[in-house]
Amino acid sequence: MSEPLAKKLKYRFNDPHYLKVALTHCSKGSEHNERLEFLGDAVVNFVIADILYRQFPGATEGELSRWRASLVNRDTLADLARQFELGKYIFLGPGEIKSGGQTRSSILSCAMEAIIGAVYLDGGFEATHERISAWYQDLLQSLSSAASHKDSKTVLQEYVQGLRLALPVYTVEKIEGEAHQQRFTISCEVEHLDIKAIGMGTSRRRGEQAAAQAMLAEIKRGKK
Amino acid sequence: MSEPLAKKLKYRFNDPHYLKVALTHCSKGSEHNERLEFLGDAVVNFVIADILYRQFPGATEGELSRWRASLVNRDTLADLARQFELGKYIFLGPGEIKSGGQTRSSILSCAMEAIIGAVYLDGGFEATHERISAWYQDLLQSLSSAASHKDSKTVLQEYVQGLRLALPVYTVEKIEGEAHQQRFTISCEVEHLDIKAIGMGTSRRRGEQAAAQAMLAEIKRGKK
Numbered sequence: 001m002s003e004p005l006a007k008k009l010k011y012r013f014n015d016p017h018y019l020k021v022a023l024t025h026c027s028k029g030s031e032h033n034e035r036l037e038f039l040g041d042a043v044v045n046f047v048i049a050d051i052l053y054r055q056f057p058g059a060t061e062g063e064l065s066r067w068r069a070s071l072v073n074r075d076t077l078a079d080l081a082r083q084f085e086l087g088k089y090i091f092l093g094p095g096e097i098k099s100g101g102q103t104r105s106s107i108l109s110c111a112m113e114a115i116i117g118a119v120y121l122d123g124g125f126e127a128t129h130e131r132i133s134a135w136y137q138d139l140l141q142s143l144s145s146a147a148s149h150k151d152s153k154t155v156l157q158e159y160v161q162g163l164r165l166a167l168p169v170y171t172v173e174k175i176e177g178e179a180h181q182q183r184f185t186i187s188c189e190v191e192h193l194d195i196k197a198i199g200m201g202t203s204r205r206r207g208e209q210a211a212a213q214a215m216l217a218e219i220k221r222g223k224k
Numbered sequence: 225m226s227e228p229l230a231k232k233l234k235y236r237f238n239d240p241h242y243l244k245v246a247l248t249h250c251s252k253g254s255e256h257n258e259r260l261e262f263l264g265d266a267v268v269n270f271v272i273a274d275i276l277y278r279q280f281p282g283a284t285e286g287e288l289s290r291w292r293a294s295l296v297n298r299d300t301l302a303d304l305a306r307q308f309e310l311g312k313y314i315f316l317g318p319g320e321i322k323s324g325g326q327t328r329s330s331i332l333s334c335a336m337e338a339i340i341g342a343v344y345l346d347g348g349f350e351a352t353h354e355r356i357s358a359w360y361q362d363l364l365q366s367l368s369s370a371a372s373h374k375d376s377k378t379v380l381q382e383y384v385q386g387l388r389l390a391l392p393v394y395t396v397e398k399i400e401g402e403a404h405q406q407r408f409t410i411s412c413e414v415e416h417l418d419i420k421a422i423g424m425g426t427s428r429r430r431g432e433q434a435a436a437q438a439m440l441a442e443i444k445r446g447k448k
Contacts, residue, residue, distance in 0.1 A: 034284070034285040035277065035283075035284070035285050035288065037285065038273060038277070038285045038288050038289060039273055039274065039277045041273075042269055042270040042273035042274070043270060043273075045266055045269065045270070046266040046267055046269070046270035049262060049263055049265075049266035049267075050263065050266070050344075053259065053262070053263045053341075059259075060258070060259070061258040061259050061261065061262045064259065064262050065262060117277075120274075125349045125350075126349075
């Protein structure tokens with residue numbers, strides 16, 4: 001059982017008993033995964049808080065809380081569980097097997113939290129931190145690019161407001177490509193700065209963010 | 225500032241800037257403690273979950289959750305803050321000073337969480353775990369003795385129910401001492417077991433728990 005799963009998780013348990021308990025639903029046995037789920041929930045909430053804190057030094061407490069809630073919840077944990085095909089390895093009681101428990105998000109997300117708790121008990125804090133970072137890498141990256149795009153427009157706006165200038169003006173210069181693969185070319189201008197920056201993106205919003213980023217780069221270069 | 229506080233916390237910051245930020249309320253400065261509070265909240269919830277998980281191997285997930293909520297909340301964190309006299313060291317804006325912010329539980333508990341976050345960034349996970357364990361030692365001890373007392377009566381009840389015997393009968397045998405220092409002597413009997421166990425405690429409830437514990441010890445001895 002544990003070898004293919006260990007490969008997917010990229011974690012090999014020193015004591016496979018932890019993994020077995022983490023995979024045992026309360027419908028199956030008396031030593032089930034609910035305690036480990038409690039522990040794992042606390043671990044993953046802390047590790048994601050830690051990663052967000054360090055990755056976004058400019059974010060407010062409210063943003064960090066919101067982003068963590070978007071990363072640690074039943075759906076994202078069940079998605080992780082599905083990536084690792086946990087459903088194939090979970091021990092369920094006969095009633096749960098019959099009703100398709102191995103595909104249910106609540107059961108999968110609990111098992112995923114229990115596995116996180118088990119990795120912590122088995123391998124310690126550093127190993128768990130490293131694994132959670134890796135498992136969440138894609139989600140963290142999407143969040144990061146969404147957040148940094150948002151930042152460019154906000155940062156630019158705050159900058160021009162600080163100089164008491166008019167707000168940046170974004171203009172769609174060009175739309176290329178077919179319906180599903182459009183590319184937007186957006187210009188960004190700030191009155192009195194005499195700079196026109198160009199950005200491109202797969203949506204108007206993304207193009208504007210890229211243009212704002214280009215404008216910020218121009219302003220920075222002009223200051224040197 | 226930091227020397228007397230370091231003595232109380234029994235933690236000396238490598239980088240005192242962390243401590244300064246942790247003590248700065250948002251009414252005071254732009255670099256305030258709200259982000260550290262977010263981080264510290266996650267740390268303390270995890271560390272207490274970890275301690276409870278290990279300390280109570282027989283507890284259910286529900287008990288662990290309930291006990292953690294009783295240990296990590298505004299009141300207990302504000303109490304810790306008061307033990308360390310954090311109010312003396314907090315940086316508040318003039319409005320908050322005027323309205324007595326340094327004694328308010330919300331401000332104190334946030335600063336306490338921020339200090340926990342700051343210790344984590346400054347000293348790493350192991351150091352933080354060690355400090356939280358020490359700061360919570362008394363609360364954990366009371367919880368532990370309350371939980372183990374509770375367990376004795378519950379464990380005994382479950383044991384006799386498993387044998388389909390009548391429930392244990394607790395009788396007050398003696399009450400000694402003056403009003404504030406009474407000592408209750410309680411007997412515990414289980415029909416068909418022919419054992420009478422005696423327990424004493426400063427309340428009737430505590431005496432019953434002690435009697436149940438004594439009964440469990442008798443039963444265990446009889447089995448050997």
